[in-house]
Amino acid sequence: xxxxxxxxxxxAIPIVLIVGIIAFSLSHLSGGxxxxxxxxxxxxEEQVEAVRQSMGLDQPVMAQLWTWFVNLLHxxxxxxxIMNMPVSEAISSHILPTLSIAxxxxxxxxxxxxxxxxxxxxxxxxxxxxxxxxxxxxxxSLPSFLSxxxxxxxxxxxxxxxxxxxxxxxxxxxxxxxxxxxxxxxxVATLQxxxxxxxxxxxxxxxxxxxxxxxxxxxxxxxxxRLWRHAFKNASIPIITVVGQxxxxxxxxxxxxxxxxxVPGVGQLVVNSILRRDYQMxxxxxxxxxxxxxxxxxxxxxxxxxxxxxxRERSF
Numbered sequence: 001x002x003x004x005x006x007x008x009x010x011x012a013i014p015i016v017l018i019v020g021i022i023a024f025s026l027s028h029l030s031g032g033x034x035x036x037x038x039x040x041x042x043x044x045e046e047q048v049e050a051v052r053q054s055m056g057l058d059q060p061v062m063a064q065l066w067t068w069f070v071n072l073l074h075x076x077x078x079x080x081x082i083m084n085m086p087v088s089e090a091i092s093s094h095i096l097p098t099l100s101i102a103x104x105x106x107x108x109x110x111x112x113x114x115x116x117x118x119x120x121x122x123x124x125x126x127x128x129x130x131x132x133x134x135x136x137x138x139x140x141s142l143p144s145f146l147s148x149x150x151x152x153x154x155x156x157x158x159x160x161x162x163x164x165x166x167x168x169x170x171x172x173x174x175x176x177x178x179x180x181x182x183x184x185x186x187x188v189a190t191l192q193x194x195x196x197x198x199x200x201x202x203x204x205x206x207x208x209x210x211x212x213x214x215x216x217x218x219x220x221x222x223x224x225x226r227l228w229r230h231a232f233k234n235a236s237i238p239i240i241t242v243v244g245q246x247x248x249x250x251x252x253x254x255x256x257x258x259x260x261x262x263v264p265g266v267g268q269l270v271v272n273s274i275l276r277r278d279y280q281m282x283x284x285x286x287x288x289x290x291x292x293x294x295x296x297x298x299x300x301x302x303x304x305x306x307x308x309x310x311x312r313e314r315s316f
Contacts, residue, residue, distance in 0.1 A: 005298065005302070008298050008301070009294075009298070012294045012298075015290065015294065016072075016287060016290060016291065016294075017069065019286060019287060019290040020068070020069060020072060020283070020286075020287060021065070022286075023282065023283040023286035023287065024064075024065050024068060024283055026282075027279040027282050027283055028061060028279065033048070033052075033057075033277065034055065034057070034081065034082065034276070034277040034278060034279055035048050035049075035051040035052040035055060035057060036048055037082065037276050037277050038051055038081055038082060039051055051081075054081075055081055068283070072287065075088075076088075077091070077280070077283070077284035077287060077288075078280035078281075078283065078284055079280060080273075080278055080280050080281045081278075081280075082273070082276045082277075082278040082281070083278070083281070087280050087281055087283075087284035088284065090269060090281060090284075091266065091269070091284060091285060091288055094264060094265050094266050094268070094269045095265070095266060095288075096169075096170075096265075097167050097258065097263045097264060097265035097266075098251060098254050098255060098258065098263075098265035098266040098267065099251070100177075100181055100185075101181060101184045101185050101188060101254040101257065101258070101263065101265070102188065102247065102250040102251045102253075102254045104178075104181050104182075104185035105184075105185040105186070105187075105188040105189040105192065105250050105253075105254070106189070106192065106243070106247055106250055108185055108186060108189045108193075109189040109192035109193045109196055110196065110243070112189075112193050112197075113192070113193045113194075113195075113196035113197040113200060114196065114197075114200050114239070116132050116135070116136075116193075116197045116200075116201075117132075117196065117197045117198070117199070117200025117201040117203075117204060118200060118201075118204055118227055118228070118232060119132065120132035120133065120197070120201045121200070121201045121204030121205045121208060121227075121231075122204075122208075122223065122227055124205055124208075129201075132197065132201070133198075133201075135197075136193070136194040136197040136198050137194070138194075139190045139191065139193045139194040140190075140191060140194030140195065140198075141194075142190050142191070143191075144187050144188050144190065144191060144253040144256055144257050145187070145256050145257060145259075145260050147186070147187040147190040148183065148184065148187035148257050148260040148261060149260060151183045151186055151187055152164050152165075152183060152260070152261070155183060156183065162179060162180075162182055162183050163179060163180050163183075164183075164261070165261045165262035165263075166180055166261075166262060166263070167180050167262075167263045167264055167265075168180055180261075180263075183261060184254070184257045184258065184260075184261045184263060187253075187257045187260070187261075188250050188253040188254050188257050189250075191246075191249070191253065192243075192246055192249075192250060195242055195246055196239065196242055196243060196246075199238055199239055199242045200235070200239055203235035203236075203238045203239060204227070204231055204232065204235045206235070207230075207231040207232075207234050207235045208226075208227075208231050210231075210234075212230065213226055213230060213231055216230055240300055240303055241300065243300075244296055244297055244299070244300030244303075245297070245300075247296045248289070248292055248293035248296055248297075251289060251292055252289065254266075254267065255267035255270060255289075259271055266285060266288075269281065269285065270282065270285050273285070
């Protein structure tokens with residue numbers, strides 16, 4: 001298994017390099033001069049040029065790209081001259097709110113979607129099945145930022161049950177930390193609920209029509225046992241695939257939702273970096289998100305082997 005993990009990590013290097021080229025190109029094609037942003041509009045051209053030289057912006061674009069790649073391979077995401085700190089340090093100081101929203105959103109989505117999908121599959125073709133499908137269609141059609149605004153209006157402004165915005169560190173007040181995460185996590189979970197509910201329902205229906213399920217039914221096994229002990233175990237592999245692939249999307253959704261709820265996470269860092277033409281920070285965040293996708297997919301593949309021994313024998 002260790003050899004497989006190392007092989008997957010090595011195969012991820014070209015992906016990171018491609019993402020790096022895209023991030024570098026988009027940053028430099030967006031226009032603007034970060035040196036001018038640093039020194040201000042009242043600075044002379046000599047001052048601007050001095051800052052450009054210190055940032056390496058006076059070099060050819062290919063030379064800048066090569067230098068950035070070399071630093072990236074050494075684990076250096078660059079230095080933000082706008083924030084006057086390393087990019088990795090800035091991301092690490094903003095990552096906890098983003099990951100907290102994504103993880104709690106994933107937990108909420110699974111707690112809602114999996115029981116709904118199993119329930120709908122057990123009542124395939126009935127009114128309850130159609131209601132669950134309608135609910136999944138509704139949640140899947142709402143973008144996360146719109147869900148966030150609707151939740152804010154209902155729970156914060158109308159019913160005054162939860163705070164509308166802000167963030168509290170868990171080290172200061174863990175209860176307040178969770179309270180401020182509920183609405184953003186619900187907002188990013190809406191699309192995940194729709195996807196996982198549909199996949200769970202579809203996969204469970206396939207398993208419930210299998211011969212071994214009919215055998216357990218003939219032996220008199222209760223419906224609950226057929227659903228959860230037998231059908232769901234075999235139906236869980238495609239569900240894990242969806243969850244693993246969409247967790248990275250949850251992180252991206254959390255970055256968007258953070259601006260709605262004024263959470264000081266990576267989303268706020270990205271927005272400020274774009275406004276200030278902080279090339280190094282934008283590139284670093286894109287590489288970080290790509291790396292999160294790679295790690296989550298790797299963990300998903302390893303989890304396959306834990307669930308299904310056949311996959312373990314074939315892969316490892």
